[in-house]
Amino acid sequence: MKYLITRLQTILLTGLFLIIYHSIGTARAIEIIDPGRVLAAQCAQCHGMEGNNDEGFEGLDGESFNEIYDELLEMFNSSKNDLMDHQAKGYITKDAEGNVDDAVLIALAEYFSGQAKTEDDDPAEEPSDSGDSEDAKDGDLGDEKDEEEDEDDDDD
Amino acid sequence: MTQINRRNFIKLTSASAALVAVPSILKAEQSNAYEARVVVVGGGFAGATLAKYLCLWGDGKIQVTMVDKNPDHVSCVLSNLILNDRLQLDDITLPYTPLQDNYGVTVRQGLVTGVTGDEGEAKTVHLDNNDTIICDYVVLAPGIEFIDIPGLKEGNTNNFDIIPHAWIAGSQTELLRDQLHSMQPGDTFVMTVPQSPYRCPPGPYERACVVADYIARIHNGDGHVVVLDPHSEITIEKETFEQAFNGIYKDIVTYVPNATLTSVEINPDEKIAKTTAGDYAGKVLNVIPTHKAGKIAEDLGLLPGNARFAPVDSASYESTIRSEIFIIGDANDSGQPKSGHMANAQAKVTADALIRIIAGKASSEDFVHDPKRLEKIRTNSACYSPITYDEASWLNAVFAYETATNSMKLVQDSFASSNSPHWSNENFQDMFEWANSLFSNSFS
Numbered sequence: 295m296k297y298l299i300t301r302l303q304t305i306l307l308t309g310l311f312l313i314i315y316h317s318i319g320t321a322r323a324i325e326i327i328d329p330g331r332v333l334a335a336q337c338a339q340c341h342g343m344e345g346n347n348d349e350g351f352e353g354l355d356g357e358s359f360n361e362i363y364d365e366l367l368e369m370f371n372s373s374k375n376d377l378m379d380h381q382a383k384g385y386i387t388k389d390a391e392g393n394v395d396d397a398v399l400i401a402l403a404e405y406f407s408g409q410a411k412t413e414d415d416d417p418a419e420e421p422s423d424s425g426d427s428e429d430a431k432d433g434d435l436g437d438e439k440d441e442e443e444d445e446d447d448d449d450d
Numbered sequence: 451m452t453q454i455n456r457r458n459f460i461k462l463t464s465a466s467a468a469l470v471a472v473p474s475i476l477k478a479e480q481s482n483a484y485e486a487r488v489v490v491v492g493g494g495f496a497g498a499t500l501a502k503y504l505c506l507w508g509d510g511k512i513q514v515t516m517v518d519k520n521p522d523h524v525s526c527v528l529s530n531l532i533l534n535d536r537l538q539l540d541d542i543t544l545p546y547t548p549l550q551d552n553y554g555v556t557v558r559q560g561l562v563t564g565v566t567g568d569e570g571e572a573k574t575v576h577l578d579n580n581d582t583i584i585c586d587y588v589v590l591a592p593g594i595e596f597i598d599i600p601g602l603k604e605g606n607t608n609n610f611d612i613i614p615h616a617w618i619a620g621s622q623t624e625l626l627r628d629q630l631h632s633m634q635p636g637d638t639f640v641m642t643v644p645q646s647p648y649r650c651p652p653g654p655y656e657r658a659c660v661v662a663d664y665i666a667r668i669h670n671g672d673g674h675v676v677v678l679d680p681h682s683e684i685t686i687e688k689e690t691f692e693q694a695f696n697g698i699y700k701d702i703v704t705y706v707p708n709a710t711l712t713s714v715e716i717n718p719d720e721k722i723a724k725t726t727a728g729d730y731a732g733k734v735l736n737v738i739p740t741h742k743a744g745k746i747a748e749d750l751g752l753l754p755g756n757a758r759f760a761p762v763d764s765a766s767y768e769s770t771i772r773s774e775i776f777i778i779g780d781a782n783d784s785g786q787p788k789s790g791h792m793a794n795a796q797a798k799v800t801a802d803a804l805i806r807i808i809a810g811k812a813s814s815e816d817f818v819h820d821p822k823r824l825e826k827i828r829t830n831s832a833c834y835s836p837i838t839y840d841e842a843s844w845l846n847a848v849f850a851y852e853t854a855t856n857s858m859k860l861v862q863d864s865f866a867s868s869n870s871p872h873w874s875n876e877n878f879q880d881m882f883e884w885a886n887s888l889f890s891n892s893f894s
Binding site: 323324325326327329330331332333335336338339340341342343351357374377382383384385387397398401 | 485501507508509511512534638791794795798799801802805806808809817822823825826827828829830832842846847848849850861863864865866869870880883884887888890891892
């Protein structure tokens with residue numbers, strides 16, 4: 295009997311957890327994502343959504359922070375008359391003393407390498423071993439589309 | 451009998467607390483209300499991209515309706531390649547079904563005739579069939595309209611069926627192709643460049659090259675192309691087009707600067723373009739009239755004074771005249787090139803701005819003009835222009851937000867075009883990769 299009740303408790307608690315988890319997962323509010331997201335989207339015209347391209351130029355999906363950072367910096371410093379080398383010069387600046395401003399480059403590299411964070415302290419972004427937070431961070435935002443069953447919310 | 455130990459007690463209490471929280475969540479799920487409703491007017495590169503990214507980034511919580519007068523979009527990008535039979539209209543016709551099926555955009559066919567409703571209130575978008583759509587924000591992506599030219603277009607009447615512009619792709623492009631194909635050896639093709647700013651800066655010069663190449667191949671070079679330009683010189687990729695006009699096409703192309711079109715005359719076997727640099731007659735006359743913003747922008751009073759394009763806040767593309775109405779793509783006066791690629795880029799900035807506005811509704815904070823966001827706003831435009839049957843040039847520019855002027859400024863070092871060589875077959879192949887990728891990113 296005691297065993298049964300403990301078991302019931304576990305089932306009840308698991309069930310509750312799933313309900314709450316599911317609700318948070320589908321009913322979370324629209325998120326403001328770091329400017330890296332819209333910046334990265336400006337690469338998609340040629341490199342595909344979230345860098346995952348099968349139509350045009352090289353895909354960027356799966357590249358590490360350092361790969362993105364180093365490649366763009368190399369293009370920025372290149373004196374070749376190459377289209378992409380000139381694109382890179384739009385995302386990095388250098389002042390008169392030769393100091394490189396790489397804030398935009400870092401945001402891009404962070405986003406593509408899956409390190410982008412939401413700006414606000416969204417609960418969905420808290421460390422969790424669930425797959426949910428990956429949606430907001432990882433490179434597959436482009437393909438992500440929750441099959442919403444009216445998952446609207448006016449929370450808050 | 452049962453012993454609820456301390457640990458279990460804590461578990462149970464937190465479960466009860468959670469139970470209290472559940473009903474409100476469930477209630478929210480049942481309310482079936484979106485956080486915001488957006489109507490997008492126009493389904494070109496700007497409108498389609500905006501609709502798609504708003505659905506994507508809005509996580510299904512923004513109701514997005516896109517209205518276009520056509521059932522699908524015919525791309526202006528690559529459309530000069532219809533003229534020399536490199537492509538058919540089907541190749542550049544982009545259906546809207548992927549936007550509906552993949553992202554949940556509601557697509558409606560119709561012409562938007564008005565928008566009513568004050569700031570902070572729901573807006574009503576009126577369609578020509580008297581239908582209405584209620585929404586919170588309106589994004590105009592209406593493309594361009596042409597200014598009047600005596601003999602060609604006066605108000606609602608025009609002779610574009612005789613003198614095609616072929617600058618809004620579709621049946622006009624096929625008409626110009628058919629006229630070109632009916633030319634005989636020795637005939638002249640006269641075309642005009644619109645006054646800046648206009649859609650696709652290299653486009654008119656690119657067209658001159660495509661037509662000259664056609665005459666070179668089909669009529670052994672026996673024919674003429676006259677390019678009438680209101681500007682004092684070629685406005686973009688100057689070296690490339692000068693090299694083409696004065697080099698490989700020197701016996702075919704005549705480039706006339708400072709030639710502002712004042713009127714046209716239609717005679718039985720020729721058409722005449724009357725300009726400030728003289729009259730030019732041709733078997734085919736292709737007038738690309740000077741542009742202004744699509745009609746709805748003017749109807750809504752978004753063009754102050756004699757402005758041809760709508761002033762906007764470059765951080766969001768919101769109208770500076772009427773809030774909660776945004777203008778993206780060729781119709782705004784943001785000072786950036788009017789191109790499909792740029793329209794796509796602007797749409798993403800507006801999608802991000804709208805997400806911030808909607809997500810921040812309850813807060814007094816301005817998430818759109820957050821300095822951390824502004825310093826990272828970039829838009830870009832890259833493009834390729836066919837110069838011969840199988841060679842193309844390229845052009846590139848990136849724009850960055852400048853806080854001091856609240857405007858998008860060209861990053862000088864990013865601005866470049868192909869020059870070694872000016873055109874190549876490699877570029878021609880890259881052109882299709884670029885276009886297919888742009889089509890896909892905007893429409894599917």
